[in-house]
Amino acid sequence: MRFxxxxxxxxxxxxxxxSVGADLLAAFEDQWSxxxxxxxxxxxxxxxxxxxxCERFAEPFRQHPLDAPKGDPHMTTLxxxxxxxxRVLMRNPGFTALAVIALxxxxxxxxxxxxLLDAVAFKPLPFGKPQELVRLWEALPxxxxxxxxxxxFQDWRDQNHTFASMAAVSGFSxxxxxxxxxxxxxxxxxxxxxFFDVLGVPPLAGRTFVAADSKPTADVVVLxxxxxxxxxxxxxSIVGQSITSDGKRYTVIGVxxxxxxxxxxxxxxxxxxxxxxxxxxxxxxxxxxGRLKPGVTVERARADMAxxxxxxxxxxxxxNHNWGVTAEPLRESLISSELQNTxxxxxxxxxxxxxMACANVANLLLTRGSVRTREFAIRASxxxxxxxxxxxxxxxxILLAVxxxxxGLALADLTLTMAPSFLPxxxxxxxxxxxxxxRVAAFALVLTVxxxxxxxxxxxxxxxxxSLAHVLRLGGRGVTPGSAFRTILAASQIAAAVLxxxxxxxxxxxxxxxxxxxxxxxxxxxxTMHVMLPETRYPQPARALEFYQGVERELSATPGVRDxxxxxxxxxxxxxxxxxxxxxxxxxPEAANEPAAHYQMVNAGYFRTLGIPIVRGxxxxxxxDAGHPQVCIxxxxxxxxxxxxxxxxxxxxxxxxxxxxxxxPMDRIVVGVSHQVKVDGLVEKExxxxxxxxxxxxxxxxxxxxxxxxxxxATMVRAIKGxxxxxxxxxxxAQMRTMDQVVDGAVAEPRFRAELVGAxxxxxxxxxxxxxxxxxxxxxxxxxxxxxxxMALGANSxxxxxxxxxxxxxxxxxxxxxxxxxxxxLTRFLASLLFTVSPRDTATFAVTAVVLGATALAACAIPxxxxxxxxxxxxxxxx
Amino acid sequence: xxxxxxxxxxxLALSKSPRHGYGLMQDVETESSGEVRLELGSLYRxxxxxxxxxxxxSAGGDERRRIYSLTPLGRKELQNEAxxxxxxxxxxxxxxxxxxxQG
Numbered sequence: 001m002r003f004x005x006x007x008x009x010x011x012x013x014x015x016x017x018x019s020v021g022a023d024l025l026a027a028f029e030d031q032w033s034x035x036x037x038x039x040x041x042x043x044x045x046x047x048x049x050x051x052x053x054c055e056r057f058a059e060p061f062r063q064h065p066l067d068a069p070k071g072d073p074h075m076t077t078l079x080x081x082x083x084x085x086x087r088v089l090m091r092n093p094g095f096t097a098l099a100v101i102a103l104x105x106x107x108x109x110x111x112x113x114x115x116l117l118d119a120v121a122f123k124p125l126p127f128g129k130p131q132e133l134v135r136l137w138e139a140l141p142x143x144x145x146x147x148x149x150x151x152x153f154q155d156w157r158d159q160n161h162t163f164a165s166m167a168a169v170s171g172f173s174x175x176x177x178x179x180x181x182x183x184x185x186x187x188x189x190x191x192x193x194x195f196f197d198v199l200g201v202p203p204l205a206g207r208t209f210v211a212a213d214s215k216p217t218a219d220v221v222v223l224x225x226x227x228x229x230x231x232x233x234x235x236x237s238i239v240g241q242s243i244t245s246d247g248k249r250y251t252v253i254g255v256x257x258x259x260x261x262x263x264x265x266x267x268x269x270x271x272x273x274x275x276x277x278x279x280x281x282x283x284x285x286x287x288x289x290g291r292l293k294p295g296v297t298v299e300r301a302r303a304d305m306a307x308x309x310x311x312x313x314x315x316x317x318x319x320n321h322n323w324g325v326t327a328e329p330l331r332e333s334l335i336s337s338e339l340q341n342t343x344x345x346x347x348x349x350x351x352x353x354x355x356m357a358c359a360n361v362a363n364l365l366l367t368r369g370s371v372r373t374r375e376f377a378i379r380a381s382x383x384x385x386x387x388x389x390x391x392x393x394x395x396x397x398i399l400l401a402v403x404x405x406x407x408g409l410a411l412a413d414l415t416l417t418m419a420p421s422f423l424p425x426x427x428x429x430x431x432x433x434x435x436x437x438x439r440v441a442a443f444a445l446v447l448t449v450x451x452x453x454x455x456x457x458x459x460x461x462x463x464x465x466x467s468l469a470h471v472l473r474l475g476g477r478g479v480t481p482g483s484a485f486r487t488i489l490a491a492s493q494i495a496a497a498v499l500x501x502x503x504x505x506x507x508x509x510x511x512x513x514x515x516x517x518x519x520x521x522x523x524x525x526x527x528t529m530h531v532m533l534p535e536t537r538y539p540q541p542a543r544a545l546e547f548y549q550g551v552e553r554e555l556s557a558t559p560g561v562r563d564x565x566x567x568x569x570x571x572x573x574x575x576x577x578x579x580x581x582x583x584x585x586x587x588x589p590e591a592a593n594e595p596a597a598h599y600q601m602v603n604a605g606y607f608r609t610l611g612i613p614i615v616r617g618x619x620x621x622x623x624x625d626a627g628h629p630q631v632c633i634x635x636x637x638x639x640x641x642x643x644x645x646x647x648x649x650x651x652x653x654x655x656x657x658x659x660x661x662x663x664x665p666m667d668r669i670v671v672g673v674s675h676q677v678k679v680d681g682l683v684e685k686e687x688x689x690x691x692x693x694x695x696x697x698x699x700x701x702x703x704x705x706x707x708x709x710x711x712x713x714a715t716m717v718r719a720i721k722g723x724x725x726x727x728x729x730x731x732x733x734a735q736m737r738t739m740d741q742v743v744d745g746a747v748a749e750p751r752f753r754a755e756l757v758g759a760x761x762x763x764x765x766x767x768x769x770x771x772x773x774x775x776x777x778x779x780x781x782x783x784x785x786x787x788x789x790x791m792a793l794g795a796n797s798x799x800x801x802x803x804x805x806x807x808x809x810x811x812x813x814x815x816x817x818x819x820x821x822x823x824x825x826l827t828r829f830l831a832s833l834l835f836t837v838s839p840r841d842t843a844t845f846a847v848t849a850v851v852l853g854a855t856a857l858a859a860c861a862i863p864x865x866x867x868x869x870x871x872x873x874x875x876x877x878x879x
Numbered sequence: 880x881x882x883x884x885x886x887x888x889x890x891l892a893l894s895k896s897p898r899h900g901y902g903l904m905q906d907v908e909t910e911s912s913g914e915v916r917l918e919l920g921s922l923y924r925x926x927x928x929x930x931x932x933x934x935x936x937s938a939g940g941d942e943r944r945r946i947y948s949l950t951p952l953g954r955k956e957l958q959n960e961a962x963x964x965x966x967x968x969x970x971x972x973x974x975x976x977x978x979x980x981q982g
Contacts (some may be wrong), residue, residue, distance in 0.1 A: 008920075016927050020900075024923040026943040027900035031919065034901075047918035055924060 007794040009050035067427040105710030106354035108411030111444040126259040128200020136288040151281040162301040166290040167195035169322025174245040183732035188268035206239035206254030218270040221250040227267040246534030261430040279662030358455040365459035397456020424748030490775040491815040496770035498819025504761035505844040507754035510837040520677030522611030526739035527713035545699035550727035565609030565706040571677040581655035597691040617649040617672030626695035632668040638689035660861035769859040778864040788875025797868035808860035897948035
């Protein structure tokens with residue numbers, strides 16, 4: 001018997017054992033030798049065990065006279081609380097792990113999304129005095145955001161009174177030749193020399209442009225930080241060296257940080273030179289940014305610019321009639337409303353997920369609180385005040401939250417590091433880099449404390465209210481505090497899940513609708529790429545045509561190639577060249593009201609390659625060249641809108657051709673009408689008119705090449721590169737994509753949005769199911785005796801099952817109803833992100849209600865079945 | 880402050896003479912007419928606390944058993960408690976609580 005007591009003594013705190021342990025053992029031996037009664041021994045052992053538990057719990061609260069003087073009493077208490085909380089958490093590893101994972105997911109997702117939301121909605125742009133920066137556009141009635149023509153920009157810059165400085169940017173690319181002789185096309189920008197000063201960003205190395213750098217042929221270049229690191233080893237000695245591109249030398253004068261890539265994904269910058277030719281007022285291709293003089297408002301700048309625009313329009317009515325200026329804070333123009341909406345949407349979604357995680361942890365704590373009632377009662381009886389117990393429980397909650405927060409922050413860091421690889425290309429502006437900075441960390445900290453209070457306070461309050469008398473009355477069984485509260489928690493979780501699943505459902509449905517859009521062409525088995533011909537070796541369009549014809553010949557002879565198409569830009573890849581036109585023989589519109597068509601220079605094989613049907617007339621042939629009549633093909637929209645009431649075939653259209661000397665108007669006979677294709681992505685606000693002209697009649701220095709292959713296009717990359725290299729090995733093929741990828745680019749953002757929200761909705765659904773399962777399972781355990789009595793009195797298992805399921809249904813149905821109501825109100829904020837789907841789409845709502853109701857009820861089935869199998873004999877015997 | 884009943888009984892038993900644990904247990908039971916029955920674990924937890932509070936002390940004994948005795952502080956506490964109880968008793972007499980209870 002002695003060893004039992006020795007073993008039990010091991011359970012006591014060391015202090016206790018040192019003080020009276022040996023004597024207790026001696027006394028026990030006295031007692032035992034006195035009366036060898038097994039009954040008594042069992043009582044003693046039980047008493048010792050209970051005493052051990054009491055001592056363990058009382059230990060941290062006891063003021064030991066010897067310990068007391070040490071340290072600050074508050075701090076000591078806090079440390080004790082933390083130590084004790086850690087012990088409690090370690091003793092329940094399953095519970096702790098579950099809670100920490102739930103919190104880590106919640107806090108991690110929120111921190112990651114906050115970093116996005118912060119950058120998009122709150123953080124100032126990474127430029128000097130960013131509030132002074134303004135984006136400027138040329139405005140036509142009905143189209144306020146046009147690029148700017150060089151000469152108009154020049155007049156704005158020289159005549160305004162409100163801007164300290166102004167800069168213009170144009171896209172530009174260079175071919176870099178690698179050490180192995182391979183060519184690589186690198187995108188950059190050609191910028192007016194004041195560009196970096198307008199943005200107020202200093203160089204990382206070297207200098208930026210000065211006015212003297214602006215020459216008809218640029219000979220200096222500023223590298224971007226990423227190009228500098230990837231191609232030049234990040235060495236500062238690059239400044240002063242020269243790089244060669246297409247036989248032209250550029251001296252590197254400086255290196256700029258990535259933040260200045262505001263319009264294009266520029267890897268380098270060269271100075272832009274404004275050609276002083278009259279026609280340079282017509283082409284609109286510059287992006288303009290200005291810095292306001294200190295204290296000047298955007299409104300004043302708008303008024304100032306409006307006056308200038310009116311003056312220019314009077315001087316040059318042919319090109320500038322009706323053109324005005326749009327001025328917007330740079331921030332607004334750099335961060336699209338779609339990105340803002342997406343960020344807020346994601347923020348809202350992860351916020352709900354965190355709330356649900358909190359509810360689940362609170363539920364777990366409440367359940368455990370009931371189990372621990374005895375502990376709290378004992379503490380209260382040995383002098384633990386209510387506040388003291390509350391404090392202890394909150395410490396436990398905060399410790400849990402801190403663990404969850406730390407794991408969450410690690411998760412957020414990982415997510416943000418990996419973000420560039422899974423975010424759809426172009427979703428974030430190039431200058432915007434997501435990172436885990438101090439703001440995100442502070443946010444996570446606040447979130448951690450908030451969650452601790454959210455999930456910890458209610459259970460702690462509940463538990464601290466436990467009175468000794470109450471527990472004793474119940475004969476030491478656990479009591480069920482807050483079952484009503486728990487029911488409400490579970491119902492709210494279901495409501496939140498309904499809301500999220502509805503949102504996800506709407507986005508997925510919208511995505512599905514997008515997938516059903518007919519792009520007007522066949523995208524499968526087509527590989528696409530872009531070429532850019534350097535002016536040094538291709539000074540004339542005729543030289544460019546020789547290159548294209550050579551490439552077409554080589555590619556067509558390549559095994560595995562079915563068709564070769566050439567066009568200036570690919571369908572769904574955006575509006576590139578717009579040219580004014582009019583139908584010859586009809587009243588000519590005023591210059592300013594002349595309609596514009598999307599202008600494409602294509603080869604004979606283009607329509608075949610992309611499977612674009614010619615609905616009337618014919619496609620181009622090899623003989624549609626400079627030696628034959630000038631022809632064109634118009635699309636259905638142009639034929640409908642401008643050639644209505646006549647046979648489009650044979651009509652004559654006057655449209656400006658591309659020419660190094662400026663746009664050259666030219667009469668062309670319509671030989672065919674092509675099926676409508678999407679120009680600007682799958683979602684187009686309007687259906688654009690298009691004019692296709694034979695590439696042989698208007699060759700230009702850049703082109704997209706599309707190759708339809710027999711097998712998988714990806715396997716043809718090498719063969720195609722080889723074929724192009726046989727024509728000119730110094731020409732780089734840029735942006736190798738399958739046509740599927742091109743189209744995919746158009747739906748990448750909606751897909752990302754739908755999938756991410758869908759994933760969170762799935763998580764929410766699981767959390768809700770777990771929540772309602774937990775509540776029901778616990779209540780069934782608590783009511784085992786009641787079920788036993790009911791069954792003893794004649795209820796059958798079906799009755800009990802029905803009874804429990806009725807409770808479950810009450811929770812689930814009320815949750816679903818509240819969730820639906822909330823969704824009806826909140827989904828309207830999704831409207832701008834939905835494509836042909838109403839934010840109150842009945843089908844989505846109905847499916848969500850059924851799916852969530854069924855899931856939640858299924859989760860309830862297990863505890864309900866358990867209740868129905870209660871054996872009255874066992875249940876009552878327990879008492 | 881009032882002593883808890885079990886504490887009072889322990890101090891009372893020790894006021895007669897120092898005792899070892901097992902003897903104390905038996906004394907408390909007989910002196911309280913079986914009303915207070917201390918199990919070993921409970922007794923030693925009380926003893927440990929009273930030792931901590933300096934009301935009792937360990938006063939030698941053999942190598943196995945320790946003898947516990949009152950400290951001056953413990954004796955004073957006991958007297959205070961006795962005085963308090965006596966006062967209460969007097970009050971209860973004047974209010975005829977016992978008589979009424981008997982009647």
